[in-house]
Amino acid sequence: MDWVSRFRRTSDEPLEAPRTPEEVVLRLLAGNARFVCVAAPHVPAGSTVPPTAAAAPAPAAPVPKQAPFCAVLGCSDARVPSELVFEAGPNELFVVRVAGNVLGDECLGSLEYALHNFRDSLRLLLVLGHTGCGAVTAAVDAYLNPTGRNSTAFTRSLRAVVNHVLVAVRSGALSLEECWGAGVQSEPGYRDALIEISVYLNAAMTAYQLREEVRTSEESGTRTMFAVFDLATCQVIGPDLDPATDDTGKLSPAPADPDELIALGHQVAASPMVSRHLSDALRATRYSAPGPANV
Ligand SMILES: [Zn+2]
Incomplete structure (x- = not known):
C-alpha cells in the first residue's frame, strides 16, 4: 500500500x-x-543465516555529510509528515516535531543546533501548523471552558503544551472580537472559528518567537517563515486559510513585531475561511455598516 x-x-x-x-x-x-x-x-x-567468519564484510561507503536546506518545526500529528508534505528526501530537511508545533526549550535547542552546525546549507526556518490540530483544539476547549473536566484532567506535561498554545488562542479570541464585535462569542460556530484562527496564529506566533530567539542568524542569510498545512487538500495555505488561493504568501515571513501579529490576527479573523463559521446576520453587520474595526 x-x-x-x-x-x-x-x-x-x-x-x-x-x-x-x-x-x-x-x-x-x-x-x-x-x-x-x-x-x-x-x-x-x-x-536469517548467521554470518560466518569467512563472510566478506559489506564494502564501506562514505557517510553523507548532514546538509539540510530547511529546518522545520512541525506538529507531531501523524497526518503531517514534513518530508512527504514537501516531497523532500533524506538530508534535505532538519525536522523537529512536537504536539502543537510549540517552541519549548528542547525544540529551540534543536533548531539552534541546526543553525550553528549547518550554516553552509541551511537557508530557512519554517514553522508548520496544520488545520484540525488536536493540541490547538485542546487549548481552545480549555480557553472556552477552563473549569471543564477535560481542562483539569491534563497532566503537567500536557498542560505545558496547551499553555504554549493558549497565548495564540487568547490572541485569536481578541481578534475575532475586534473584528466581529463582542457578540461573536455567542455564535454557534464560534468554537470552530476560534480553532481556525488559532491554528494560524499559533504558527505565526511561534515563528515570531523563533525569529526573536535567532535574530542574529537572519543576518547570515537564514529566514524564518511560517505556514499552515490543510489536511483536507494537502496544500500549504496562507493567511486567508483558503487552499484555492494561488499566491506566494502561502509561506509567510515571521511577523517582525507585535503590531504585525495584531494586523495578521485581524486579517485572518476577517477571512472567509473563518467567517464561514459565523451567522449570515453577523457577517451582514460587518459589511453593511461602519461597525467593527477595519482590518
Ligand atoms: Zn497538530
Whole structure:
C-alpha cells in the first residue's frame, strides 16, 4: 500500500495497521529493509543465516555529510509528515516535531543546533501548523471552558503544551472580537472559528518567537517563515486559510513585531475561511455598516 492510500484511509475501511507491538516491530523492520535497498544498495540483503567468519564484510561507503536546506518545526500529528508534505528526501530537511508545533526549550535547542552546525546549507526556518490540530483544539476547549473536566484532567506535561498554545488562542479570541464585535462569542460556530484562527496564529506566533530567539542568524542569510498545512487538500495555505488561493504568501515571513501579529490576527479573523463559521446576520453587520474595526 502506498503512502497516499494510507493517508486517505477512513475509519470505515478495514484496519491494515499492525495490531500488536510484535506486528509493529515486523512492519518497521520490513520498511527499513526496503529503505536500505534504495538508500544503500551496496549493503547485502538481510539474511536469517548467521554470518560466518569467512563472510566478506559489506564494502564501506562514505557517510553523507548532514546538509539540510530547511529546518522545520512541525506538529507531531501523524497526518503531517514534513518530508512527504514537501516531497523532500533524506538530508534535505532538519525536522523537529512536537504536539502543537510549540517552541519549548528542547525544540529551540534543536533548531539552534541546526543553525550553528549547518550554516553552509541551511537557508530557512519554517514553522508548520496544520488545520484540525488536536493540541490547538485542546487549548481552545480549555480557553472556552477552563473549569471543564477535560481542562483539569491534563497532566503537567500536557498542560505545558496547551499553555504554549493558549497565548495564540487568547490572541485569536481578541481578534475575532475586534473584528466581529463582542457578540461573536455567542455564535454557534464560534468554537470552530476560534480553532481556525488559532491554528494560524499559533504558527505565526511561534515563528515570531523563533525569529526573536535567532535574530542574529537572519543576518547570515537564514529566514524564518511560517505556514499552515490543510489536511483536507494537502496544500500549504496562507493567511486567508483558503487552499484555492494561488499566491506566494502561502509561506509567510515571521511577523517582525507585535503590531504585525495584531494586523495578521485581524486579517485572518476577517477571512472567509473563518467567517464561514459565523451567522449570515453577523457577517451582514460587518459589511453593511461602519461597525467593527477595519482590518
Ligand atoms: Zn497538530
